[in-house]
Amino acid sequence: MGLGAGDHQPKILTGEAGYVLEDVPHLSDYIPDLPTYTNPLQDNPAYSVVKQYFVHVDDSVPQKIVVHKNTPRGVHFRRAGPRQRIYFDSDEVHACIVTCGGLCPGLNTVIREIVCGLYHMYGVKKVLGVDGGYKGFYARNTIPLTPKVVNDIHKRGGTILHTSRGGHDTTKIVDSIQDRGINQVYIIGGDGTQRGASLIFEEVRRRGLKVVVAGIPKTIDNDIPVIDKSFGFDTAVEEAQRAINAAHVEAESIENGIGVVKLMGRYSGFIAMYATLASRDVDCCLIPESPFYLEGAGGLFEYIENRLKENGHMVIVVAEGAGEAVFDGSVNSEAKQDASGNKLLPDVGMWLSEKIKEHFSRERKMVINLKYIDPTYMIRAIPSNGSDNVYCTLLAQSVVHGAMAGYTGFTSGLVNGRQTYIPFYRITERQNKVVITDRMWARLLSSTNQPSFLGAKDAAVDKTKEDSVPKTAEGEICSDNNLVK
């Protein structure tokens, strides 16, 4: 049963055998008697040959695909794709695109494909770029976007629309949308951005405007829940290999060489975990989700000493948010924040490098040669690779189909390999994290041979957190994210 106009409750439909559809809002939920139109794709020579090109109105995608014969069918999301009937006439559409938060490979590809999708699939001619993130709505000029303007941008890193943190003023943003006559708003950004998009959607609905608000999830850290993975993640992991290779070459070429590489990941260690698994040269990976300690039995220093004795060199990958517990006590970590309210972290790589040097030269009187590599921005300020480009294209086309079909208040995302429309609240309710009791982290531990740093007490504490983490049908703990299955 769907919920009606002005109702801010989730739109949940249930069916047989425990089937649940976590549906997304639609313009018709709060605007009655909207006209509909035939989808122009049915006359498009490229698509008209495809059998069953249009998505069936009841198509949905399960969130969990590992099941037992008696498990309820569980939560589903609406399948993305073109609908037979659409809620906008092409000439009526006035779309805008905005990018917010940190950079991520593929931003320009998503912009390009939204513009080209609107033009070529739906004949839409009015598309604006909002310059400089959310504050650009009310403080900056807009940029007219055409297929010609965006033709080559996927070959460049960054975002041609520029980005920013902070400056989200819902009223001013919706005033600007209304004043400019914009009726489709495409918002590309991470968890913070999607929270902002949800507020814009609520205000648009409160004012009763025929304006679609649609999100495209972007995060280099892969910390957005529900979706399989975020675009640009593979590109970043690939680029991180260059830094790890350099650290390895340096470390193995000198007596007791230690290469330390710091990678992004403020709250989630996916980049560090994947870069480590991909490389095979890494001896230790430190992430925010797995607390570690330096001194004593089972600590990092002991492990480093053993590794140097066995192998003569080692490589450590550290995510920027790792080691909060040990780090906090030893540096002046004033609680600083960026304009969006995200924690600004002191340099854990530098701190760790100094601690290692100090320990081995002063306390162990051992010669070590430590090289610290911080490729932070290099892994995200690059164009997306081929596979991320295809992924960005599918995301962009899906979001355009959803908007043209009148869906709103949703994020377009890949779930179990299928494009879906996910309600904002499922994207913003929590952050995706590496689950260290999951198989993927076990694979990492077995590949690096590093200690788990989990004393009996920590393991017990970690078990208490399990209830808040989704489980598979077998009761196994798993992250939402297909990257860790």
Ligand SMILES: Nc1ncnc2c1ncn2[C@@H]1O[C@H](COP(=O)(O)OP(=O)(O)OP(=O)(O)O)[C@@H](O)[C@H]1O
């Ligand atoms: N709770 C919130 N409500 C409204 N707007 C928000 C909220 N959180 C963040 N924003 C806005 O969203 C934009 C981007 O947020 P933020 O800087 O946290 O990046 P993000 O979207 O999380 O991306 P990433 O963390 O991957 O770089 C900013 O303009 C910020 O003001």
Ligand SMILES: O=P(O)(O)OC[C@H]1O[C@](O)(CO)[C@@H](O)[C@@H]1O
């Ligand atoms: O310095 P900036 O641009 O705020 O971005 C840094 C942050 O952005 C993120 O990549 C998230 O986008 C974090 O991992 C990182 O701490």
Ligand SMILES: [Mg+2]
């Ligand atoms: Mg964020």
